[in-house]
């Protein structure tokens with residue numbers, strides 16, 4: 001199967017990404033004209049939604065800010081309703097490199113696995129800040145301990161999966177903990193996965209705009225709470 | 232004496248509130264009974280603190296006041312937990328709605344085009 005017979009959806013959950021989201025959507029359209037691009041605007045109070053629509057994305061709007069996890073889930077539902085064969089998740093703050101979508105798609109199209117996970121640590125092309133590197137390494141250990149997956153990266157929002165895998169993966173964590181949840185779902189459904197090296201760019205914009213490392217505590221408490229009381 | 236009267240007044244006020252809520256069908260009878268019993272028990276204990284000594288003996292802790300204190304903590308933690316679970320459920324319901332609205336709106340927009 002080549003990619004031209006596949007319906008490929010790129011999901012871009014976005015919160016306050018006016019000024020960058022338009023450029024990303026345009027670049028994806030330019031490189032991959034037949035992909036469907038879905039921006040899930042999570043009640044941004046800037047012009048994220050307008051910019052994305054103007055650049056040619058399908059825009060879904062949450063009327064209350066729910067978080068990246070919920071946005072991904074909305075995007076997946078939309079993609080599946082529209083007969084997606086392959087679903088790509090990508091950050092909309094410019095930290096992921098558009099041309100690297102190929103790195104995720106190639107192994108998926110050749111049937112190597114059900115889900116392909118981008119890893120910023122497999123090759124050393126990302127200038128990850130020291131504190132973030134430490135937190136992520138701890139996260140990798142936590143993932144290993146908690147779900148049994150021995151990965152080289154965790155909480156990397158750049159991944160691609162088949163429709164079937166996406167239908168199995170239940171996302172109930174609205175915010176950042178969903179990234180761990182996806183990994184647990186891989187284990188629970190015995191999905192096959194492959195990690196591929198991708199670049200994560202740390203720019204002035206992303207550093208000012210992104211997550212605080214202390215958010216890791218919130219993620220861990222959410223996961224423990226869910227494990228103990230919600231499932 | 233002052234504290235007894237104060238606590239009694241507050242308790243009666245709360246029971247009265249609960250009674251109104253029941254009359255206006257905002258709560259059901261079991262909720263009213265439990266709530267009323269709880270506040271009546273407080274009135275009893277505040278006038279007859281020695282009663283709690285029996286409770287203390289039953290629980291094998293030193294003083295009546297301690298027994299009441301420990302029991303209250305357990306009840307409060309349990310209620311907190313229940314509230315948290317309820318909160319979590321409301322949260323997930325809101326999420327479902329917001330996600331659904333997003334997808335429906337998109338469909339409406341697309342048919343307008």
Ligand SMILES: Nc1nc2c(ncn2[C@@H]2O[C@H](COP(=O)(O)OP(=O)(O)OP(=O)(O)O)[C@@H](O)[C@H]2O)c(=O)[nH]1
Pocket residue numbers: 012013014015016017040041042065066067068069071072090091092093095155157206207209210211212
């Ligand atoms: N839908 C939605 N997306 C969000 C929300 N918060 C962040 N995002 C998006 O999720 C992606 C990643 O968010 P970041 O805050 O950059 O998190 P991160 O990349 O893991 O962390 P950094 O390394 O600090 O940038 C970006 O595309 C954001 O626009 C939110 O509340 N709702």
Ligand SMILES: [Mg+2]
Pocket residue numbers: 091093095206210211
């Ligand atoms: Mg980011």
